[in-house]
Amino acid sequence: MHLTNPRSRSLPQARGVAPGFVLTAAARTRAEAVCARRQRGITLIEILVAVVLIAIGLLGLVGLQLRGIQVNQGSSMRSVAAIMAEDLADRMRSDYAALAAGSFIGTYTVSSIGAAPVASLNDWLYGLQALPAGTASASTPVPCGNVLPCVQIQQLATVNNNPPHPVQIQIWWNDARATVASTGGVAVPGGGVAPTSLVGTYKTVAELTETY
Numbered sequence: 001m002h003l004t005n006p007r008s009r010s011l012p013q014a015r016g017v018a019p020g021f022v023l024t025a026a027a028r029t030r031a032e033a034v035c036a037r038r039q040r041g042i043t044l045i046e047i048l049v050a051v052v053l054i055a056i057g058l059l060g061l062v063g064l065q066l067r068g069i070q071v072n073q074g075s076s077m078r079s080v081a082a083i084m085a086e087d088l089a090d091r092m093r094s095d096y097a098a099l100a101a102g103s104f105i106g107t108y109t110v111s112s113i114g115a116a117p118v119a120s121l122n123d124w125l126y127g128l129q130a131l132p133a134g135t136a137s138a139s140t141p142v143p144c145g146n147v148l149p150c151v152q153i154q155q156l157a158t159v160n161n162n163p164p165h166p167v168q169i170q171i172w173w174n175d176a177r178a179t180v181a182s183t184g185g186v187a188v189p190g191g192g193v194a195p196t197s198l199v200g201t202y203k204t205v206a207e208l209t210e211t212y
Contacts (some may be wrong), residue, residue: 081202089206091120107152134174149173173202
């Protein structure tokens with residue numbers, strides 16, 4: 001009769017081990033240690049994969065947050081332009097004589113401060129500095145020599161030149177900060193500002209009468 005050590009028990013058959021081979025306690029311990037090391041290695045790989053996936057997700061969230069900030073920036077500048085256009089319309093209503101004489105009509109930039117023909121328009125141009133400055137590219141020309149920000153006031157056609165007098169107010173500004181794919185508004189070697197094709201614009205038509 002064949003006797004074995006009662007404290008020894010066989011493990012699942014390993015590659016390269018003869019059938020019927022019985023491991024001693026020490027050999028079994030070493031085999032279990034090898035299996036444990038292999039198991040730790042697999043766990044480490046799983047952790048690394050999880051870290052990579054989490055990093056990719058976080059990068060996506062950062063990009064989404066950046067895009068949201070840029071959209072908010074563009075919306076904020078458009079709101080400023082809308083408020084400024086309404087303020088300019090109110091100034092023209094309050095100085096109807098100058099409006100009727102066509103003194104407000106024209107194209108103006110920040111450099112027009114002090115040279116505008118109407119005092120209230122000069123004061124308004126100081127507020128135009130609240131919009132981002134820059135230079136428009138040739139692909140998106142503006143009527144101010146491509147200088148941003150810019151405002152154009154146009155008298156629209158009326159019936160027999162009678163009130164109300166519709167006036168179109170259009171404002172342009174550098175909208176590069178609200179968009180990722182642009183170098184507009186960024187300093188370039190040698191000084192100056194890179195031209196941008198990303199130009200924000202707001203246009204409104206106000207019907208102005210002599211009654212304020």
